[in-house]
Amino acid sequence: METINKHKNHITAISFGLLLIGFLASIMGSGEISDLALIIATILASIPIFVKAYQALRMKAFSIDLLVSIAVLGAVYLQDYTESSVVTFLFLFGDYLEARTLEKTRSSLKELVDMAPQEATVIRGGEAVIIPVEAVVAGDQVIVRSGGKVPVDGRILSGQAALNEAAITGESIPATKRADDRVFSSTMVDNGYIEIIAEKVGNDTTFAKIIELVEEAQESKTKTEKFLDKFSSIYTPAIVILSILVYVITRDLRLAITFLVIACPGALVIGAPVSSVAGIGNGAKNGVLVKGGEIIDTFSKVDMIIFDKTGTLTKGKPEVTAIKTFTKRSENELLGLVARAETISEHHLGQTIVKEALARRLHVPLNSAPVMGEVVKGSGILATINGHTLAVGNRRLMDSNHIPLSQEAAEYAEGQEKAGNTAIFAAVDGELEGIISIADQIREDAHAALKAMRNSGIKKMIMLTGDNRHTAELVARKLGLDDYFAELTPEDKANYVKKQKEAGHVVAMAGDGINDAPAIAVADIGLAMGEGGTDVAMETADIVLMADKLMQMSHAYSLSKATMRNMKQNTTLAVLTVVVLLIGVLIGSVHLAAGMFIHEASVLLVILNAMRLIRFNNRRTKESRKVPVIHPYEI
Amino acid sequence: MTKAVFQLEPLTCPSCIKKIETTLNKTTGVESTRVLFNTSKVKIEFDEVQVKASKIEETIKKLGYPVLSSKVS
Known part of the structure; x- marks a missing residue:
């Protein structure tokens, strides 16, 4: 059975060749050769479909392959070999294209995973030895040279290096690190030489946690997805029962098996999830960790952002x-x-x-x-x-x-x-x-980021701070905030967020994730900014901005809107396809092969549409990197 | 309780998830199974005394899904 799976692509190609031969022969008037070629094509292409159907049946699972198998058998029984061979070919070819394109929508995460280090140079018994990264333990002394990857989370013991931290922050401009600075697994030494003490290894590193978080996020479902799942689980059996009814009443086998083919919900099932997978993947690559499809949905509806001052709007480094x-x-x-x-x-x-x-x-x-x-x-x-x-x-x-x-x-x-x-x-x-x-300096990208978010649809921006009134007023005025409240305790902040939610706003709270934790927890969406993402921030917040940049928040907001738009487009397309197919079959203008073609085409369309999200907004994020650095003494 | 993660070839049909999950959950010794569709991974918790990881891998293969790599912890 494994060999059949391996050769599925070959089978698809051969059956396509046979289809061509069959059609050519039929044009040249040789009906027998045509039939023969089409019959072989049908049999060949049926094998993988029948095998899958059988495997599922053995596990008492009701699969799409089973429906297609029955439809093909029906077509063969009717001696309509054109239909049977085209349907089997389209089903296999569609499956191949889906696998290829789906891989693309998942590529963001895969690129991230591929950044994981494989080996490490550690000092054992006074000598530098290269060992697989799994063998490094906390406390090991690790050496990283130019072009090498940091294999663990740790602290620099000696040396100095420019590190590309794109794997963690999405920011590819190297940061200079020296003795006592923290370094993260999977970041790259651009140039320099460092010796580090391993603090966290394996699954405990920040990088491993990011991967785990994104993987889980991509699996979590939005309300739309849950609804579509339910709908398709009713739709498929309903169409099957309908096809049996049609056969019983009309005795028209052709019409009945056409129903079986369009019963596959295809685009309906895959349309919404591919959008959120592509969206979450885009975020992860740009240093924005979103904890699931549901979060994207809510964030896209946010109309009020509440900021903490220190460490969020300002650098947090006095x-x-x-x-x-x-x-x-x-x-x-x-x-x-x-x-x-x-x-x-x-x-x-x-x-x-x-x-x-x-x-x-x-x-x-x-x-x-x-x-x-x-x-x-x-x-x-x-x-x-x-x-x-x-x-x-x-x-x-x-x-x-x-x-x-x-x-x-x-x-x-x-x-x-x-x-x-x-x-x-x-x-x-x-x-x-x-x-x-x-x-404490205002972040260099604060002005641009806030303006961008206002343009994307945030109606109110408010700052809450524990700091004195003069400073608060100044920051609020410089950034053009709608309102500010000074000298607050963490509880005051949480209460304020609660009040705004009760007033009907969809509220996002942005903070550093530690002393703003209560406010972040009560908000509809909690955003945490933390250099390298502290553990606490990654646990409490719904969205974590890894590069500690406000521009990422703006990117996350427009990304969530774009993702929801994309999901709606896909859902509309999927529902339309179902309606068109049903009507087409009922009035008799859509047959087996055409039905299969429309079905496969709609699946491909929704995947291709979702792929647009992978490249979303790259341009704007790059612009933010050019923001001039203001010298602290100039203000 | 032992945890294992199996990496499969890219999954394309959401219905595969149910197929793998129900089959594995019926296996004695298996505590819980989760199939991650988008990353094509099977995360499973099981009792090492009652069932071996290699046995689980065999079951997944028999269902028609080749296992690319596995990680037991």
């Missing part, structure tokens, strides 16, 4: 934007002092100051004797450095330590805050010496 000094101490001198004090702080603002000092190559001893000092929760820090007492923090800290603010300083601080900064006051020995401004 930077020092300005340092103002009020005494003769220089900028760098003050920064160096403050940074040493801030080494005791775990607050992200404190760490930003330390990072800035290191970036300016100032001497900040990180591992020497601990700095004497204390952290004042919600205010700042107090510390003693080189015999000086330092107070670094907000206004409240200055007040409680009786440090006077000059009018100049107060005005400067307010101005900085209105420009979107957090002002940090630095006092040395009881006197205010300077103000350090820290700000």
Whole structure:
């Protein structure tokens, strides 16, 4: 039986040749040769169909092959060899074309799977050895050279390299990574050399999880698909019963077997799923993970997007934007002092100051004797450095330590805050010496992405943030948002989303997936942005944007609309085909071969239509890569 | 409970799914079967004591679907 399957394509080709011979002979007036050729063609092409029908029957499964088999036997009984040979040929040829085109709609995922690494170079017993990727265990030291693939998720131990992370993020511009940076399995070293410590291997890597998630997503069904499944499960038996009735009443075997052939629901069953498979595949290739057909359906109906500010509309990486000094101490001198004090702080603002000092190559001893000092929760820090007492923090800290603010300083601080900064006051020995401004930059592609989404049909865009009112207002104004709410807790955000849903909006919530988790969970669609996709984000959100780019959100939105459009086109085409076939058969203008032809053609049409989705919107995503980089100090 | 994934040749008819799923689920020792149509994979959970992975592979082949590769974990 396996050999028959293997030679199915040959059988199809030979039966096509025999069909040609049969027709030519009939034109030249040789009826006997024609019949002979067509009979052989019928028998040959029937074999694989009969085998499949038998296999299914043995498992008590009611298959399409069985219907076609009965129809062919009927045609042979009527001695209509033209019909029988054309039907069997078309059925086999259609099957071949379907397999080829279906493969194309599934190609996005296959391309992704093919990026999986096969082997790894690890250090075992002091020597570098090449082993299959399955044999790598967590804790192994792995070497990756230029052109090589990172085989595991891990951390760079030493070395530096430009990594192409397209497999994870869909972004093919290489990113430079050095010691202590995280690297992901299946990313490629463009140039450079790195040694990494394996942290996650095999099925635990981010890449393996992406593949698993996309595979599962492609299987999940939309409401349309479920409906069509049900419809076709009624349609097929109904037509079969109808064909028996037709035979019993009219005694017209020809009409009855024609019914059997059109009973295959073909395009109806495959039309909607191919669209969502192609859509989800397109997303995966562009770094957008959509968790199923149902999600695409809902997302396409979203009319309100609620954004978290930090890490979603902004980069989530605060930077020092300005340092103002009020005494003769220089900028760098003050920064160096403050940074040493801030080494005791775990607050992200404190760490930003330390990072800035290191970036300016100032001497900040990180591992020497601990700095004497204390952290004042919600205010700042107090510390003693080189015999000086330092107070670094907000206004409240200055007040409680009786440090006077000059009018100049107060005005400067307010101005900085209105420009979107957090002002940090630095006092040395009881006197205010300077103000350090820290700000989180708006994402470079935010403006373009929001505009694109508005054009695609988002009616309202709202920002929710835990940050202060000044900063929130500034970001909202710069991006042209419809509304904003500041100083919110995670619960407030979730409640707001709930309220909007009750008001009749279809709401998408976009956040970083960690502290916005409650709001993401209550929204109709939860979008998570996370560099490299954190595990939490991949679990809670409905859609994960792997490259951490807002432009991907816009792509996902238009993709979901295009996919739903495509699905509707396919469903319409499928239903129309059924109607046309039924009417055609009833008025007697569609016969066996023509029926089979229309049926196969409709199946191919819906697959070809879905294939358009694979290439959808590539142009626009590429444009977003050209967005100029704004230097943090220019704003 | 053992898990296995079988990679088949590209599946073209959605009705194949039912055929494979019902047959395998009737096999003793098989806990659950899922056929992924779009990736042409069979995901199966079974009791290694009652049924061997090779036996399951044989069953799938007999149904008319050649197994390209298998992964037992």
